[in-house]
Amino acid sequence: MVSFTLAPEYGYTIAVSIVSNLLVTYLGHKVGAYRKEAGVALPTMYADDLEAKKDKKKMIFNCKQRVHQNTLEGFTTYMISLMVAGTQYPTASAALGLVWCAGRLAYSAGYTSGDLNKRMWGAWGHIGEVGLLGLTGKMAYDLLMSA
Template sequence: MAGILITKEYGYVLATAAASALYLTCLGFQVGKYRKAAGVPYPYAYAERADAEKDPKKNLFNCAQRVHQNNLEIFPVYNTLLLISGIKYPLYASYAGIVFLLGRAVYSSGYLTGQPSKRTRGGFYGLGLLALLGMTGSTLYELVLQ
């Protein structure tokens, strides 16, 4: 039965995970800023489509809200892969996590132009996610079958 040894380098993985949490928090604050500027009251998650098509501030709020939500949707998968792959490959997992975060930052900034099609510039985040997936598979293989 294989054991799990957490090395000192796993600290890089945890630092990457903490940076991810900080990134999500900053996006949340951004949503609040855009909400206030657009005058969209709580509990409404989005401005109405007709209003957003007429008012650029409401459109930007919708973009900020959507990009935050989109990040919240993918981060549980990313964090799981990061934390598992980091057991065997702490430095490579951290590097892949940084690529993922940089890609998500470019994705988000493109979305926040008010033209969601510009988000695709950050599509390289998928490379980081794919690397984490591969390292996770290798880590699990070693833990379960070795």
């Protein structure tokens, strides 16, 4: 049986998890706030492709919606890795989590600028995600080797 004690620094990991949840909420609010301006009525998830090609506001709305959706697609994996890796590596996990958050903000700013190629502004944020997966994998390896 394996037991562990959480270091006081795990508070950093918890704090970054709160920041991460606020980020997802912020991105969702940006979608909702722009929906009316773009003229995309509920419950429509995205503006029609033809409309978006004709109307820049509808295209930007689709980009805001896609940023939020794309963030949600990987959010569960990210959060699990953050919280698990943080039990062993709290400071490194918190730092990697902040890199992920900053990368998501940069991705959002670039993608919603109207120039879709600028979405790559946030590509470096994957360093946080990959780093957290690496730390979680190291923990799994260490546990299995001690069995």
